[in-house]
Amino acid sequence: MSHLSKLDGYFAENRDNHLAELNEFLRIPSISSLSEHKQDMQTAASWLAAAMKRVNLDNISIDETGGHPVVYADWLHAPGKPTILFYGHYDVQPVDPLNLWETPPFEPTVRDNKLFARGASDDKGQVFMHLKALEALFALDGTLPVNVKFIIEGEEEIGSPNLPQYVEKNKEKLAADLILISDTGLYAPGKPAVCYGLRGLTGIQIDVRGAKGDLHSGLYGGGVQNAIHALADILASFRDEHGTIQVEGFYDNVRPLSEEERQAYLDLNFDEEALKEEVGVKELFGEKGYSYLEQTWARPTLEVNGVFGGFSGEGIKTVLPAEAGAKITCRLVPDQDPDEIVALLKAHVEKHKPAGVEVTISEFDKGAPFITPFDHPVIQAAGRSYERVYEVPTAYTRGGGSIPIVAAFDQILQLPVVLMGFGLSSENFHAPNEHFHLENFDKGLRVLGDYLYEVSTLSL
Template sequence: MEHVIAEYLKEHRTENLNQLKEWLAIPSISALPEHNDDIQRGAQWIADHLEKIGMENVKVYETDGHPVVYGDWLKAEGKPTALIYGHYDVQPVDPVELWHSPPFKAEVRDEKLYARGASDDKGQVFMHLKVLEAILKTRGTLPMNFKFCIEGEEEIGSANLPKFIEENTELLSADVIVISDTGMLDRGKPAICYGLRGLAALQIDVKGANSDLHSGLYGGAVQNALHAITEILASFRDGDGRILVDGFYENVQEMTPAEKEAFAALNMSEETLKQQLEVNELFGEKGYTHVEQTWVRPTLEVNGIWGGFQGEGIKTVLPNEAHAKISCRLVPNQQPDEIVEKLKRHIAGHTPPGVEVSVKLFDKGAPYVTPLEHPAIQAGARAYEKVYGVPTAFTRGGGSIPIVATFDDLLKLPVVLMGFGLSTENFHAPNEHFHLENFDKGMETLAHYWYELEEALQKEELINK
């Protein structure tokens, strides 16, 4: 069955690429107001294409920001439903002079498609449409039900999508969410990301005297704001990298033996990492490998610190203000609001005399994980292996995609991050590109996946009954 679909995709490859180039030509940059009309055009293009391939109930929903595009196909009675999420907005292209071809005039070189959005995320969203079109054209029906939610604000934080999801939970109800906006481990090495860390970020502002003071006249008698803030920052961790904030590890979900085994199987060398980064040693929480430290353990990092005289030479002052930005990466079952409150208490309890401290909150997002053994995850692994011919790696991302946790929180559904990009493809940078090898193999993988997933979810339902 999947062979017929693969042949159809091969026969229509040139046509499909030309259609993708049309979409990539629309500069749907969400961060720049001068491209608001282009955002509307980008949304309408994908809505029109959803209708063209046979999706129904297609609608461009206006929000307080950029539109959300919805479409569905719900004719597989009694079968499970997949919600496919993606985004049609793209990053700015600056510095444009570093591009080797115009960013919005897609060009194929060395079997790579160059354009802004080629990999992140128009190319990967487009693959989903073409696979469902191929199945409908060759089989006349789909193996399960499908819904699409394609937004235009992912690159600026998805500010309005949570409200849209909350107001449309019935519309978006499904059995699983599938997102192709992540990467493979390496070329020829597919990976399923089944978890992401959350985020809590804040700024610490320390205020001392009413102005900077002469260090000769006041030094030794008045608190120095820089000394005060470094004392606070130093109190966050011990020499082994363990975070000393009271209750910080209270709810941390530990790795399962299966996860530990899966991570070890990746054989990711610490020596290679040190060479790449040109550091003589790695540093992190004792008792965990660097993979475990960055995927399944929480962190607290100082992202910036400033205050006092910054110019050349010396200016002998006691700074009356100092500032620092910190961020915590969180793991299940840590909650951002709870962590922020613990951080505030810790800061208050470690503020030295002679200064006042205030805290300003920034980005936050909950962590998420879909159990490694979930049928939707394992079905994805089997689909990758059929096409790429190697075992699928199971990874957890060290970074954060807050909207994934929002889906998890509001819709209570397993999320499968099933991407086909590579870390070398310059997304968010000049000369973004997408390897057409993964464009082709990725669509073949998705064709296998929908049949694998339907069977796996049907079995799960029978077992649960």
């Protein structure tokens, strides 16, 4: 009997017990952003530690940080085999507005083969799956084919403020051959995906100041600079009519797509017409020479996120605004450095600043881009495990968004990162009625178990 057949039998036999155990975890209101749930965060960490003990892991600890604790565990009894570091988080988003939930957010409920509860998909359900995959291998083989380490944090939903320091301090303890994360999703229902890259993020605020106060447009109009016009000139200078960024040096370090990557994206047969209907536009927009997936996964951006200044109330007010501002963010791709990009933005603004105003630039938080090479053995092994269970080709994708802690792992530990998720974009994570399709819970358990066998055959 193949190991996948044995996994099928084990998970089918234990499904009810596993769901009952997961429901215990989901009932804990571990909302990291609300101080009244501080004790619930400790309860969730303790629950995880106890679950790890039941699985037969070693060196389990609840490590305090400057905020909510990190739960660590390992099992290192497979000499000569690779070591996988599992990462996940046990904290969840707030549940407001509560009245939009069909059933209480911390009372797990199954409807239409979907498990409804806050954290079901993001990320308690997926963290739990890793533990159950290990439990299955212990039950079937009495051992594991690889070495494992766990680092499960309680602050992902508030930006992981203390985790980089924890990782830096514990680099030796966290040493491994790869990092495995299940906090992403499938490409589409029934279509698994390995995400091998994420864009980084940086941002600035531009504040323009003209006169010492708003001026009467009849008395001063045409003779004194209007702060909004000055801001508009600066913003217009950032991009051409196709969205190509005009900041000098902005594209200098952009890593080009390989032909294999471009072909992998083409093979997904992305439906741009369906996208236009979904978002309610008649045509798409972006850099010439790149498909929509290439534009949103592998090309950098510069977007104006908000503009403010002047009079916006009902009717009209004939003034020359003295102040105006804009918030701008850039999604970055390998090998762009957030600090270098901010420096280029500042130089560009200074070069294009109109006469008659002063400009101040403030910086926002930054996150580096991340990529594990598309052809890396741990990426391709993940694709094989998905295909063995889902019985369709695996999609190899990049994420257009940013998960700063993934980039921090990449930079501090310098390990390949494998993002193997089982959620769906329709599962309302961060919103009322969050849920997890149990079809993917069932298949995901088998994928993760199979992946441990796959990794055990690699020379890393």
